[in-house]
Amino acid sequence: MTSANLLVLLVLVMGPVLASFFATVAERLPAGRPLSGRSRCDSCARPLGALSLVPILSYFLLRGRCRRCGAPIPRRLLFFELAGLGLAVHVLLIMGPSPLALVSLVFALTLLAVAVIDVRHLYIPDVLSLPLIPAGLAVALFEPRLDVTAHFIGAVAGFALMWFVAWSYRRLRGREGLGGGDAKLMAAGGAWVAWEGLPLVLLIASASGLLFVAILRLAGRRLALQDAIPFAPFLAFAIWMVWLHAPPLAGG
Template sequence: MPDPVVIAVLMGLLGLIIGSFVAAVTVRLPRDEDIMMGRSRCMSCERPLAPWHLVPVFSWLVQRGRCGWCRSPVSPRYILIELAAGGIGVWAALSGADGVMIGASAVLGWQLLLIAIVDAENFWLPDILTWPLMATGLGAAALISREWPLDSLTGLLVGFTLLWGMAWLYKRVRKRDGLGGGDPFLFAGAGAWVGWMGLPSVLLWACAVGFSLVLTFLITRGRVSGTDRLPFGSFLCVGIWLTWLYGPLGVG
């Protein structure tokens, strides 16, 4: 393989490009706009952006965080998403033992970034994002193992059944929804990627992130209500990523 530093740089640059697309999708998808063919526009003046306005990171910095046409402020979320995707590319390159693992890790990370942002901002896990996660998980398992991905398929089924059952039980007991309808599909995608043995670790990581957020709310706001909504799907994305990279907790 080429020098690891070269691979990391290339994956980071690719991540910046992917991040630009991810940022656009997080805006267009909740608005039911065309994801693939629609042109990027300024949110203020509505003018289509020129190609030189869309260079990841560079354009935002050169334009000082403003629209290239009307000079209205552009949210820093765009450059932050691009940098996050670039970081995922570098992380995947440094964590993968070969090209297949690097590619699989990067694809997973970029998918999880998109899903986590959409859920955090909209409390919504659409099928158009969770179902492809299942498909790529099965595909990655088949490529890596070079055989039928039975463990991943089992993880997919167990993941969906487990979280769907938890959601059903919670609603029966509390008489209200405790999980969104997309969470079982996301957990099924988790099982496809990390296998059924990795699912408990995904939940543990997700709960740790959730408890950390609740603790932050208690410190900063002084209270947490039982009706407060939390983006559990975003927490699951963190758990999937860490479990994929470092394996199930407690398993050497």
């Protein structure tokens, strides 16, 4: 087996495995539970055995239920692991088998965890968003096709841009529109896509957010001005698309 084939296999296997870890992070972090320790059934609190910890396969082998007490396994965990596999395929199709593809997969799953937490709890944990800033700068430093200076400027400009948008909304509306977590996430995005990618990130995020609101309205759901709509999912999606499809990186 060639080194390229080994990398393909590694990325495909690590997609669901890392997704399972980040699903645990998305569950435990908002609840204030420690990230270390064995995984347990939410119903009977018994530690999960090896058969219950195989990503994707365990859900179907156990028919979606705890092996001990028979309680249903949350489907969102399966969806997270399937998303990990899908993201792994996406990365390989665009970048090809490379160490950068594996790094990008971890980046994608971190963004996914941030988006899920914001949807469910309306906040973005600093412990997930802030490490993405030095990580993005490190990638730019060691990847010869990228300019680390442009990525550093992107991190600063990304934070400043979202801070200004939040400040302007607060002055005009008299209430918060965007949280500080969105500014930190945009700073992380700037560290990965550089300052040149920020306008496209903002365009994609805003357009996808407006499309989501339009779909809700067409479905008959009325939204009041004070209704909170998490922006991190749209921002994370936009950052990921701009990063993965940037011309210097496409094709590995």
